[in-house]
Amino acid sequence: MSLKYYEEKYANLNLNRSRGRSSPHKVAMLHAVHDLIASKALTENKIVLNNQLLVAFTKRFNEVETDGDRNNPHLPYFHLRSEGFWHHHLLPGRASYWDTLSTASSNNVITKNVRFVSLDDELFELLQDESVRRFLEAVLYTNIELTADLKRQALAPKNGGWDWLECEACVEDYFSMLHTELKGKSYNKTQHRDLLGKRLNNRSAGEIEFTHQNISAILIELDFPYISGYKPLYNFQSQLKEVVLAHLARNGFNVIEDGVLDVDQSPVYLSNLANAYDDEAPQRSPKISRPEREFLGRIQDFSKTDANNRNLGKAGETFVLEYEKFRLEQLGRSDLAKEVEWSSDKRGDGLGFDIRSFKLEESTLKVSELFIEVKTTNRGKYQPFYVSENELEYSRKFAENFALYRVYEMRTKARYFRLNGAIDNHVNLEPITYRGSF
Numbered sequence: 001m002s003l004k005y006y007e008e009k010y011a012n013l014n015l016n017r018s019r020g021r022s023s024p025h026k027v028a029m030l031h032a033v034h035d036l037i038a039s040k041a042l043t044e045n046k047i048v049l050n051n052q053l054l055v056a057f058t059k060r061f062n063e064v065e066t067d068g069d070r071n072n073p074h075l076p077y078f079h080l081r082s083e084g085f086w087h088h089h090l091l092p093g094r095a096s097y098w099d100t101l102s103t104a105s106s107n108n109v110i111t112k113n114v115r116f117v118s119l120d121d122e123l124f125e126l127l128q129d130e131s132v133r134r135f136l137e138a139v140l141y142t143n144i145e146l147t148a149d150l151k152r153q154a155l156a157p158k159n160g161g162w163d164w165l166e167c168e169a170c171v172e173d174y175f176s177m178l179h180t181e182l183k184g185k186s187y188n189k190t191q192h193r194d195l196l197g198k199r200l201n202n203r204s205a206g207e208i209e210f211t212h213q214n215i216s217a218i219l220i221e222l223d224f225p226y227i228s229g230y231k232p233l234y235n236f237q238s239q240l241k242e243v244v245l246a247h248l249a250r251n252g253f254n255v256i257e258d259g260v261l262d263v264d265q266s267p268v269y270l271s272n273l274a275n276a277y278d279d280e281a282p283q284r285s286p287k288i289s290r291p292e293r294e295f296l297g298r299i300q301d302f303s304k305t306d307a308n309n310r311n312l313g314k315a316g317e318t319f320v321l322e323y324e325k326f327r328l329e330q331l332g333r334s335d336l337a338k339e340v341e342w343s344s345d346k347r348g349d350g351l352g353f354d355i356r357s358f359k360l361e362e363s364t365l366k367v368s369e370l371f372i373e374v375k376t377t378n379r380g381k382y383q384p385f386y387v388s389e390n391e392l393e394y395s396r397k398f399a400e401n402f403a404l405y406r407v408y409e410m411r412t413k414a415r416y417f418r419l420n421g422a423i424d425n426h427v428n429l430e431p432i433t434y435r436g437s438f
Contacts, residue, residue: 001120001122001123002168003126003132003135003164003165003168003246006085006123006126006136007135007136007139009083009084009085010030010136010139010140011139013026013027013083013140014026014079014082014083015027016079023069024061024064024065024066024069025061025069025072025073025075025076025079026076026079026080026083027060027064027140028057028060028061028063028064028076029057029060029073029076029077029080030076030080030140031060031137031140032053032056032057032059032060033047033053033056033119033127034127034133034136034137035056035059035060036052036053036056037124037127037128037133038130038133045118045119045121045124046089046116046117046118047116047117047118047119048115048116048117049073049074049077049107049110049111049114053073054073054107057071057073057076058071058073061073073107074104074105074106074107074109074110075103075104077104077110077114077117078101078103078104078109078110079103080117085119085120085123086117086119087117087118087119087120088114088117089114089115089116089117089118090113090114090115091112091113091114091115094112094113094114097113098113098114121249122246122247122249124249125242125245125246125249126242126246128242128245129164129239129242129243131163131164131239132164132242135164161237161239162203162211162237162239162240163201164239164243166199166200166201166203167211167237167239167240167243168243168246168247169196169199169200170196170200170208170211170212170215171215171240171243171244171247172247173192173195173196174212174215174227174230175247175251176192177189177192177227178225178226178227181227181228182225184411184412189229193205193208193209196208209230210233211240212227212230213230213231213232213233214232214233214234214235214236214237214240215230215236215240215244216230216231216232216233216382217232217233217234217236218236218240218241218244219244220232220382220383220384221241222244222245222248223384224248225379225380225383226379226380226382226383227380228379228380228381228408228409231382232382267315267318267319267414272413272414272415273322273323273326274326275415276319276323276414276415276416277323277415277416277417277418278381278415278416278417279417280417281406281417281418281419281426282381282382282417284426284427284428312376312377312378312410313374313376314345315376315410316374316375316376316407316410317342317344317345317354317355317374317376318342319376319407319410319414319416320354320355320372320374320405320407320416321340321342321355323416324337324340324355324357324372325337325338325340328340328357328358331360333358333360333367336357336358336367339358340355340356340357340358341355341356341357342354342355343355343356350390351394352371352373352390352391352393352394352395352398353371353372353373353391353394353402354372354373354374355371355372355374356369356370356371356372357369357370357372358370359401368401369401370401370402370403371394371398371401371402371403372402372403372404372405373391373394373395373402373403373404373405373423374404374405374407375387375404375405375406375407376407376408376410377406377407377408377409377410378409378410378411378412379408379409380408380409381406381408381409381415381417383408385406386432387423387427387429391423392422392423392424392429395421395422395423395424396422396423396424399421399422400421402420402421402422403418403419403420403421404418404419404423404426405417405418406418406419
């Protein structure tokens with residue numbers, strides 16, 4: 001569900017109109033939740049009927065109450081369940097009793113039966129953005145009386161950048177292209193950009209291109225696949241990242257990759273060895289920041305999937321093995337090509353490298369060993385990868401004779417770039433897993 005969906009939900013709340021007018025309780029409760037999110041008092045998608053919420057509700061209720069309205073927060077806390085985005089999480093053993101209730105008579109009824117309420121994940125993510133909160137609050141207050149121009153004005157960020165609806169349209173278009181690419185199908189970027197431009201506020205082709213590159217950078221931060229044709233740019237608005245997170249909360253993201261090649265398909269690199277080397281290795285990117293909101297915990301770790309895909313790893317190592325033999329033969333050293341060793345296959349994992357090859361000094365043609373660690377992905381060249389402590393220490397100890405070969409787009413292009421020496425001289429390293437011992 002998009003922002004437009006929640007606009008409709010907020011604009012058409014099922015309010016109590018038994019006295020000939022709309023009760024303000026649900027409006028006050030939703031405003032209170034917004035306030036707690038804005039103040040960072042509510043950082044998890046768990047809304048508890050506690051003193052903090054009661055104080056926030058009372059403040060908002062006092063702003064909208066009229067004669068005859070009573071400060072009864074238990075009523076909206078109970079009845080907001082009819083809106084479809086407000087979900088009660090019950091205490092153990094209370095479900096049967098709760099199902100018999102048509103209303104809650106007091107706060108005590110709530111606290112004896114309900115652990116907490118959660119919003120739709122995508123709604124909770126949307127509410128992290130200030131402009132979206134302002135917009136939805138305006139919808140609550142005016143009860144769908146906002147004009148299209150006023151909606152756009154409410155959504156406009158303070159710095160004059162892209163508004164939420166523009167970002168949302170761009171993100172949806174990006175993911176449409178990404179899913180098409182991951183399925184191995186072709187698409188026309190220019191056609192996508194032209195159609196997208198009609199939904200935006202007179203944005204140039206360059207602006208759209210930069211925003212797509214920003215989305216690539218955000219997805220790399222989140223360790224998701226990205227469109228390889230959009231080189232990541234990290235100077236993105238925080239709002240754009242919130243839109244991406246909301247999209248992921250709403251749609252999820254699953255890519256199934258059992259192997260690297262279709263049945264009976266010849267490896268693409270067999271006819272591509274001469275053009276396999278990419279001499280433009282990525283530069284170290286800015287320090288990335290991981291989102292803290294817990295719903296992202298259910299999202300797949302795509303770099304870990306690469307690392308655990310043994311078929312993919314072996315295909316990448318086979319590619320590098322063939323390439324190294326080809327490279328040495330091109331240098332006129334067929335004798336060395338015959339001695340290239342697939343060490344991890346012959347001697348097992350844990351060596352700190354996968355392939356033993358050779359390098360020649362340009363001036364003296366002196367031969368020395370080259371220890372190669374191979375990291376392979378079916379995705380783009382900027383995709384993160386996993387490094388073990390053993391591999392890192394080996395690269396430091398034997399830096400002059402060590403290289404990491406990053407193989408990317410293995411299924412379609414099979415290219416690689418090279419990082420010489422200690423791995424941490426080239427990439428940011430994050431501690432992801434730990435060993436527990438006694």
